[in-house]
Amino acid sequence: MDCGKARELNLNELRGLLSSELAAELREHLSTCAPCRDHLEAERVLSEVLDARLPQLAAPLALKRRLAASWPASPSAARAPRRIGRPAWAAAMAMSVAAAGILVVVGSTAFLIQQRSELSQLEGETVNDHLRMLGGAPLAQVAGGLHEVKPWFGGKLDFAPAVRFAGNDDFPLKGGAVEPFLDRRAAVFVYKRRLHTASLFVVRGDGLAFPTSLRTRIVRGFSVALWKAGDQGYALVSDLNLPELLELQAEIALH
């Protein structure tokens, strides 16, 4: 086997897709070829980084509601649009939404329940909203810490976010924002850790499944922590590893 062929096969070897004969042939080549071993390692690193770090953006709930409302129980029974241009489908969608009425709520709820549990829905929303923050959602910059951020929320929220952690050398506070979170507004506190960004979303907890004890998960490569304190729900998310995220969570919960 030559180097060109070996490198062509390296990715499929990592994925376990080679026949046993081909895999043996490749391993024999790799045992004597350092550049091809380096190539295999480079493929492995790229796969790990893409799997763990490349953001996966879930569809917004509003879009899912629209899709659920416009999707018939039996697609084959639906009349095909005569022409699928933007005006045609947009009008079809709008008419469907208007006609569906209360069924929109029922249909979309059933759809969401089918898709994931309430907790995983919260986690998914947390990651989505974090990605929106990373994507450049407007952030109130702060030079003077928390006492500059909290007044900024005044008039923008119908609750006072109970957050007193003003950041420290390990987790400086970068700023704050008000962003949609499911069906309500969230106070967002953005902290940094080296080059990493962590977003803390604080919302009114009523009607949402925030756990009373801390729950942590890795969701689409992001570390996510959910908890509830008083009547407020907290969702903390970052691409930091879980232990580091928990350091930040402890600071927030302690203060």
Add this chain to the structure above:
Amino acid sequence: MRHALAHADALYNFARWLARDPVEAEDLVQETYARALGAAKRFEPGTNLKAWLFRILRNASIDRRRRSQREGSLPYVEDPDADRELAEPALSELQLGQIRALVAEDVAAAVHALPESFRTVILLDLEGMTEAEVANVLGCAAGTVKSRLWRARAVLRDRLAAYRP
């Protein structure tokens, strides 16, 4: 077909990497489902529904850009160099360490900066599609997918290794 909505997240994610902004991505997903409804009779039960929906979405995206081109607002250009030969650089352990240390924003920026044909095969591959399924989405031969994915990954590795935040 009744399971089509289960692919909404994956389709939206793909659309976000093809569209200019989130609004256009939502439009693309809605248009995809509308087209799927219109073409439901042509879908063969038992074949790959996800790949079929992805193909519809990609075609819708291309149609949009061609329309934009006609309207003079945004040129649509196929990547002329997508299948040219590429000299693959070797990466040092130091460079691999740099790649491991990248954060999500850096990785996303590098993927965004890829030519669209490269970005597309990377994303479809990450969706877990086989080369044959990706070929079905793109309407090309499986061999083309294989070589394009190989080149796309080489370019991405090179760019990530050279990335400076």
